Amino acid sequence: MTETDGPVIDVRGLRKAYGGAPAVDGVDLEAGRGRITALLGPNGAGKSTTVEILEGFRTPDAGHVRVLGADPARAGRAWRARIGIVWQEPVEPSPLPVRDLLRHFAGYFPDPLHPDEALELVGLSDRARSGARALSGGQRRRLDVAVGLVGRPELLFLDEPTTGFDPASRRRFWAMVRSLADGGTSVLLTTHYLEEAEALADEVVVLRAGRVAARGDAATLGGRRTARATVSWTEGGAPRRVATDEPTRTVADLAARFGGEVPELSVHRPTLEEVYLSLIGGEHEGAAA
Numbered sequence: 001m002t003e004t005d006g007p008v009i010d011v012r013g014l015r016k017a018y019g020g021a022p023a024v025d026g027v028d029l030e031a032g033r034g035r036i037t038a039l040l041g042p043n044g045a046g047k048s049t050t051v052e053i054l055e056g057f058r059t060p061d062a063g064h065v066r067v068l069g070a071d072p073a074r075a076g077r078a079w080r081a082r083i084g085i086v087w088q089e090p091v092e093p094s095p096l097p098v099r100d101l102l103r104h105f106a107g108y109f110p111d112p113l114h115p116d117e118a119l120e121l122v123g124l125s126d127r128a129r130s131g132a133r134a135l136s137g138g139q140r141r142r143l144d145v146a147v148g149l150v151g152r153p154e155l156l157f158l159d160e161p162t163t164g165f166d167p168a169s170r171r172r173f174w175a176m177v178r179s180l181a182d183g184g185t186s187v188l189l190t191t192h193y194l195e196e197a198e199a200l201a202d203e204v205v206v207l208r209a210g211r212v213a214a215r216g217d218a219a220t221l222g223g224r225r226t227a228r229a230t231v232s233w234t235e236g237g238a239p240r241r242v243a244t245d246e247p248t249r250t251v252a253d254l255a256a257r258f259g260g261e262v263p264e265l266s267v268h269r270p271t272l273e274e275v276y277l278s279l280i281g282g283e284h285e286g287a288a289a
């Protein structure tokens with residue numbers, strides 16, 4: 001039975017250890033219908049373990065887990081038909097033409113999209129007759145998403161979906177995911193691209209060592225909006241900077257002092273990446289790139 005109210009993902013106190021070492025250590029997670037939730041965290045933070053439990057591929061040691069109202073560890077085929085998964089590893093390219101491949105996958109679902117609709121959604125309509133092997137890397141990834149979508153999922157898991165995309169393709173892909181969410185599809189996105197989380201996510205959840213280090217919308221995460229601004233300029237040939245809670249006043253004072261243009265003036269607030277790196281600790285700086 002389809003639930004229209006309540007969160008699509010409802011997780012409390014989730015724990016999972018491997019050989020006594022905790023991978024997920026008391027995670028709470030809630031995702032609303034039609035929302036995009038991004039799960040961030042350095043390598044080994046517990047993202048895949050969490051997602052695999054939500055998909056029903058791993059059993060938790062402890063915790064309350066409900067996905068589309070059911071316990072994924074016990075849910076059956078009808079539940080599985082309501083979720084879509086785009087794996088981290090691209091699917092092995094098939095020799096079948098793209099449209100036939102989608103028709104094949106559509107056959108597993110009770111109310112699938114027409115293959116051409118799925119291709120249209122991911123911007124691959126003009127490649128319907130191509131063999132999947134003839135697609136570029138980015139096009140194959142979009143085909144993976146079409147496969148994830150063809151069953152008309154209520155909840156779509158996207159695991160590092162845009163690795164290897166060129167910047168323009170990535171932006172097209174984001175627009176596509178956003179329009180899916182606008183159409184009511186809920187999305188759980190795992191990504192290492194902070195820019196991607198910022199562009200897409202209604203809520204960002206940062207995992208660190210199996211625990212939630214922070215959650216919130218990308219604009220305010222970790223006190224970002226209220227963090228001090230840094231005003232920089234050049235004076236007497238030397239770079240100058242001040243940290244301030246009142247950047248407008250600082251800029252006005254500088255403008256008055258310089259009597260017009262302030263050389264190389266900029267105002268900077270912490271980026272999501274800077275906030276993220278401070279949340280996960282400096283030892284992981286390489287992991288956020």
Ligand SMILES: Nc1ncnc2c1ncn2[C@@H]1O[C@H](COP(=O)(O)OP(=O)(O)OP(=O)(O)O)[C@@H](O)[C@H]1O
Nearest residue numbers: 018019022023041042043044045046047048049050
């Ligand atoms: N099957 C397994 N057996 C033993 N340990 C595992 C297994 N799967 C994951 N782990 C360990 O659990 C921890 C969390 O791993 P997980 O794959 O969930 O992290 P992640 O956040 O998805 O990392 P990445 O960003 O690298 O994909 C890591 O220390 C990892 O080594």
